Amino acid sequence: MKIGFIGLGNMGAPMAANLVAAGHDVTGHDIHAAMPDGVVAAISAAGAAKDADVVITMLPNGAILRSVAEELIPAMKKGAVLCDCSTVDVESARVVAEQAAEAGVLAIDAPVSGGIGGAAAGTLTFMAGGSDAAFAIVRPLFDIMGQKAVHCGPSGNGQAAKICNNMILGVTMIATCEAFALADKLGLDRQKMFDVVSTSSGYSWTMNAYCPAPGVGPQSPADNDYKPGFAAELMLKDLRLSQQAAEAADADTPMGQLAALLYESFVEREDGKGMDFSAMLPRFEKRHRG
Numbered sequence: 140m141k142i143g144f145i146g147l148g149n150m151g152a153p154m155a156a157n158l159v160a161a162g163h164d165v166t167g168h169d170i171h172a173a174m175p176d177g178v179v180a181a182i183s184a185a186g187a188a189k190d191a192d193v194v195i196t197m198l199p200n201g202a203i204l205r206s207v208a209e210e211l212i213p214a215m216k217k218g219a220v221l222c223d224c225s226t227v228d229v230e231s232a233r234v235v236a237e238q239a240a241e242a243g244v245l246a247i248d249a250p251v252s253g254g255i256g257g258a259a260a261g262t263l264t265f266m267a268g269g270s271d272a273a274f275a276i277v278r279p280l281f282d283i284m285g286q287k288a289v290h291c292g293p294s295g296n297g298q299a300a301k302i303c304n305n306m307i308l309g310v311t312m313i314a315t316c317e318a319f320a321l322a323d324k325l326g327l328d329r330q331k332m333f334d335v336v337s338t339s340s341g342y343s344w345t346m347n348a349y350c351p352a353p354g355v356g357p358q359s360p361a362d363n364d365y366k367p368g369f370a371a372e373l374m375l376k377d378l379r380l381s382q383q384a385a386e387a388a389d390a391d392t393p394m395g396q397l398a399a400l401l402y403e404s405f406v407e408r409e410d411g412k413g414m415d416f417s418a419m420l421p422r423f424e425k426r427h428r429g
């Protein structure tokens with residue numbers, strides 16, 4: 140396939156490299172980042188898009204996606220697919236899909252989980268929103284860049300799945316960290332806490348697979364001085380998107396709201412920026428009630 144790839148940063152570069160390695164013809168554009176080996180550079184987003192069967196975007200946020208899409212869509216062939224893999228607000232995903240439809244272009248929102256490691260290894264999970272026709276065209280590319288792709292429904296539903304998942308993740312990480320900090324103050328050994336909780340009803344991905352306590356459970360960023368992994372500021376971004384969506388949909392999400400406020404304090408006022416999101420544990424360790 141002829142593929143245009145816009146946004147070759149931490150995630151986009153390894154994803155594009157995997158498409159090249161699988162034999163696809165990839166033309167890329169980025170305002171700063173260098174092209175990975177085998178990706179032909181275009182001087183503009185429109186240049187990367189014009190002959191493409193599929194254009195993939197992997198950009199920082201919804202505002203940037205909207206401005207890039209305005210340039211891209213008119214340059215694309217009719218029947219080609221615009222596949223946005225960035226994490227953006229549901230509203231931007233739906234607006235871009237409408238613009239694409241008006242121009243005879245198919246659109247799919249397909250945010251990912253799996254992080255930089257998953258992007259490099261080709262083991263991402265894609266959660267996709269868009270038509271069956273668009274999903275069928277892009278699916279073989281998801282199979283190269285990832286290990287799982289779930290078609291979640293119409294446009295915007297991929298982003299909806301992503302922010303609901305990450306709202307659970309943020310809330311669960313905070314619950315796991317505050318419980319470890321309480322256990323410390325009660326004199327309960329962390330390994331014993333892990334042995335009990337990881338096999339009891341308090342178990343979760345954050346406890347069992349990504350334990351925030353160093354030296355306990357499987358290897359995780361806690362064992363590497365809390366270097367990310369999944370950075371606290373990216374968790375804050377996703378929690379804010381969840382609260383923006385909850386506001387727009389009139390959904391009551393008190394735990395998600397509090398998780399967003401806690402990660403906001405951590406990132407903006409408590410040196411959490413640049414730390415893994417599991418560094419909430421040392422944050423709670425230092426604090427007192429009230």
Ligand code: NAD
Pocket residue numbers: 145146147148149150151168169170171172184197198199200203207224225226227251252253254255368369373376
């Ligand atoms: P990044 O900042 O490393 O990459 C974004 C790239 O977009 C940069 O290279 C930047 O130069 C480029 N860019 C910005 N504006 C542009 C424009 N107008 N035209 C062309 N290129 C432009 O970010 P990332 O970590 O690769 O994340 C990309 C997206 O993936 C984000 O939406 C993020 O939330 C999501 N995501 C990231 C992770 C992760 O672990 N890093 C995990 C899941 C999802």
